[in-house]
């Protein structure tokens with residue numbers, strides 16, 4: 001029995017799966033969430049609910065843990081920074097601050113000579129003039145977006161002008177890439193500068209929400225290597241510790257672009273639970289808690305299907321699974337349209 005306790009901020013499905021992985025490694029978990037109904041309370045050793053700026057609750061949490069990590073990027077920098085003075089927060093708070101802002105994130109990636117989509121900051125309505133170059137495009141909030149939230153497809157300057165948006169909260173306009181395919185790379189960097197990297201995962205989105213992931217991705221050798229190299233470069237440059245995901249676009253001319261970086265475990269990596277000897281979650285816990293690094297081995301090819309909204313119901317009622325199928329129910333209290341409720345992984 002290890003006597004390590006890991007604190008996890010955020011109590012959704014990623015927090016749950018981190019807690020499950022930690023348990024396997026005999027690492028205790030304390031989850032801190034601002035949602036009293038957070039599903040991860042079903043999987044951790046201890047659950048604390050409170051606002052992220054509640055100093056007393058944060059202190060309670062910090063006192064009980066050895067290391068702190070987080071399952072989503074929209075945690076106030078001040079909170080992570082304060083905690084980091086008392087217990088190591090990994091990945092470090094400055095990484096989170098950089099990546100939670102889409103403009104800072106894309107500037108950072110471009111400085112590494114890595115291709116991203118073309119983008120421009122929009123701070124006020126008049127910035128919209130002369131933006132034809134970026135159309136058709138997608139208008140995105142610079143902070144707090146996920147699963148396509150805060151995004152508006154825009155085809156013409158007229159559309160852009162007539163849209164009713166308060167630009168004071170920060171937006172950017174991104175040129176639409178004519179997509180052939182989307183892939184992601186999941187990489188875990190350990191504090192001794194070593195890596196474990198999973199093979200590229202091919203992803204299909206519906207309404208800007210991830211619906212299917214699979215390995216192997218059908219891509220050429222150049223993209224296979226370039227995506228891995230870019231993910232390593234990003235992790236290295238951030239001096240990252242833990243699991244990180246890089247999302248990529250591939251256009252119709254086989255150009256590779258980085259779409260965004262998630263400083264955390266990622267939905268497209270759920271299939272690693274069943275298809276690799278060590279999952280993205282276990283690797284994250286290993287890296288953050290300074291545990292042993294184990295070389296990755298693929299067990300099987302796999303497909304993952306997200307269950308959104310009431311797509312979960314038939315599986316809850318009678319899962320009827322085959323031997324190569326694995327069903328995960330995130331145990332969210334309320335079924336909401338397009339909400340990620342669970343997933344199925346099929347080994348193929």
Ligand code: ADP
Pocket residue numbers: 117138145146147148149174175176177178179182205208209247259260
């Ligand atoms: P989120 O933070 O919501 O994941 P993303 O920027 O990754 O936001 O966008 C979600 C999805 O929307 C992408 O995976 C892709 O399918 C589509 N998308 C976003 N931006 C673009 C773009 N510039 N060109 C083409 N498709 C895009």
Ligand code: MG
Pocket residue numbers: 247260
């Ligand atoms: Mg995304």
